[in-house]
Amino acid sequence: MAGTGTAHLRGDKALLRAEHLVVEFPAKGGKKVHAVSDVSLDVLPGETLGLVGESGCGKSTTGHALVRLTKPTSGHIWFEGEDLAAQNARTLRRTRARLQMIFQDPIASLNPFRKIIDIVIEPLRIWKIGDKAARARRGREILETVGLDPEVAGQRRASELSGGQCQRVSIARSVMLDPKLIICDEPVSALDVSVQASILNLLEDMKEQYGLSLIFIAHDLAVVKKVSDRVVVMYLGKICEVGTSEGLYEEPLHPYTANLLAAIPDADAPVAAISEQEAELPSPLDPPSGCRFRTRCPRAEQRCADEEPVITEHRPGHFAACHFPLVGNTADDDRAMQAAEV
C-alpha cells in the first residue's frame, strides 16, 4: 500500500487540495510517530470525499490537519487560493469560518450547561453578524432545518439531549457561517443504527441545501460508501487506494481494501470465510520500508520491501499504490491499464 504520489489529484477544479501532507508527533527517545506520511488529496465543490481506514491509519489526523487543528509538519493545504499550512493564527481564524468540523462524540463536543439556541448562534455572536434579534431568528431557523423544535429543544441544555439530537445541534452550528467544506470526523459512529440513518440523511440534505462539500471520515465502509462520491483508503499514514465509491467497493485494486471489504459483517449475507490475517498493525514509530502494508499483505514480494509503490491509475478514475494490484486480466482491464500508461 501505501504509497506516495499525486496522480489522483484533479488540478485547479478542487475546492481544497492537500499536497504531500506530513504530520509527525514527537515520541519518547527522540523517535517520531509517523501519523500522516505524504498524503495528497483533493475535494471538488459539491463532492463528498470519504476517508476510511482502521484506527491508527491517520484518517482523523489528516482531517484535523486539514483545518489546522493539528499543525502539519510539512506539506500544503490549498483552500480558496490560500495555503492553510502557511497561514498565521489571524488569517486562519477567518478561513475556518468557511471550513468547519463535526466531531465523533456529539455529547462531548457541546457545552453541557449551555442552552442549545445559544450554542447554535455562538458563531454569529463571535463574528458579530446581525443584531441580537436577527441572530435568534437565524438560530431558530437553523434548528428547524435540522429537525429540532426551537421552542422545546432550543431551550434545553445540551446535557438534556440524546446523542442523535446533539449531533443535529453540531450540524446546525457548523453551517451557521455558511461554510464551503465540512469535515465530518466519524459523525455517526457513536450513534444507534436508526439514529445513524437519520443523521446521514440530514447531512445529505444540508449538503444540498447549503451547497457544501464534505470530507467524511469513518471506519464503517458501508456508511462511507453510502455518502461518498470518491473514497480514499488509508493505511498507516499513507494512501492505498482512491476511486469512486462503486469502483472501489466492486473491484478493489489494493489487497488492503479487499481485505477490509472481506471483513465487513453484512446483515444481508452470511459471513464469507475471512483469510487469516495474523499480523497486527505495525507501529507508526517504525513503519515498514517500501510498502507499509507488506507485512500483512498476502501478495507481498521482495520488491514491496525495497521500493515504495506510487499512486497509479489502474482503471479510469481508480488509483492504487501497489506493485501487485488486483487487476483481472479481462480485456477491459488491459485497455484501462494501457490507457493509464499512455
Add this chain to the structure above:
Amino acid sequence: MTRPDEESPVSRNGKHGDDVLTASTSAPSTDADLPESTGGQAGVPLLEVEDFVTEFETPRGMVRAVDGVSFTLERGRTVGIVGESGSGKTVLSRSLMKLTPESKKVNRQGVVRLDGEDILDASVRRMRGIWATRMAMVFQDPMTTLHPLKKIGDQIVESIREHRKVSKAEARESAVALLRSLRIPEAATRANQYPSQLSGGMRQRVAIAVALACDPEIVFADEPTTALDVTVQAQILDLLATMQAKRHMAMVLVSHDLGVVRGRTDDLIVMYAGQVVEQGPTATVLDAPRMPYTEALLESTPRLDSPRHLRLPTIEGRPPNPLAFPPGCRFAPRCRYAQDRCLTEAPPLTRDGDRAYRCFYPVGSEENAAAAKTNRSRGATAAGLAVSDGVEAVSV
C-alpha cells in the same frame, strides 16, 4: 409482586411467551451434528430462561429494563441478542449472570435454570461456583475489563487459581497455552506485559483468555467487538467461534450490529424497550422479519450494495421512556403500520412455527398489507406519524 398496575397486561404476555420460546431455540435438528453433551443431565437444556424480569428502583420510579424474556440455550449453540441502546440487552446478559448489584433496588423475577438448577436467587457464594467455571463474560471494553497494573499472565493465573487447586507454575503454563491458542504471538513474552502494552485487538484476546481460563460452559459476550476495527472484529469473532466449537460451549452474543449476529448466531432475540419483540432462527428472522421494528432496523442499516446518496429509511422518533411505556405496543408510536388497536392493546409475543413476534400486523401478512394501505390512504399512522409513499416504496 411489586409490579405497577399498568404492567399487568405485559406480565400476562410474558407468560404467554413462555411456551413459545422454550421451543424456539432448541430445534431438534441441531442435536444431530453435535458431539455428545459434555456432562449435564440428558434432555435438560444448558440454560433455560423463563419470563425473566429485571427492574431497577430509581428516584423517579421503577424502571423495568428487562420485561419477560424467555429462551433456552443448548450446548454448542449461540443465541444473539440485538437491540438499540437502552433496549435492555446488556442488562439482560448481566442480570442473567447475576452481575447486577445485589440490593433492594434491583428486582429480578422469573426463572433462570442452569443445567436444571434454578440460580435466580442463588447466593453470591453459590455464584462463585458458577462464575468463570460455568458462566463467563467478555465485556465490550477490554481496557476497562483488565487490571491496568497487573501483568496479563498474572490476571489469567489469578482466575485459574481462584477456581482450581493447581500450582502457580501449572496455572502459568495453562495461561500461556491459552494465550497461544488465542493466537497471541510470543505468548510467553506477552504474558509478562501490561494491558497498556497491547493493542485493542490483543487486549480483547486477553479478556477472552481470562473468560475462558476456567472452561466455562456458557460465554456471555457483550458487544465484544464494538470497540474494535472491522478487520480485528472479524478475527475476534472467528476466534470466539473456533474456541466455542473446540470446547462445545454455548454463547450469548450481545450486539447492536445486525451484521455481526448474522452468520455467527443460531438463534436471534430482537429487543425493544425491554421486551423481546422478535425471536427465532437468525437467518429466518433477518431474511424475513415479521416484526416491523426488525424490518425497520434492517432497512436503516447502510449496505455496501446500496447506491450512493440513497436516502436511508429511518425510524422516526425515539424509544419510549422506560418510566412511562405506552399502554399498547411499545413500538407503535414509531411504527409505520400502527393502527388504533396498537395504541391501546399490548400485543403478546405470538408464536409462529419456530419463531415468535410481538405484533398484531406482522410484516408479510394480509393484515399488514391492509394496515399499510389504511395508513397510506390517510397519510398517517394511528399514532399520528406521517406516512408517505416514499416510505412504502422502500419497504417493497
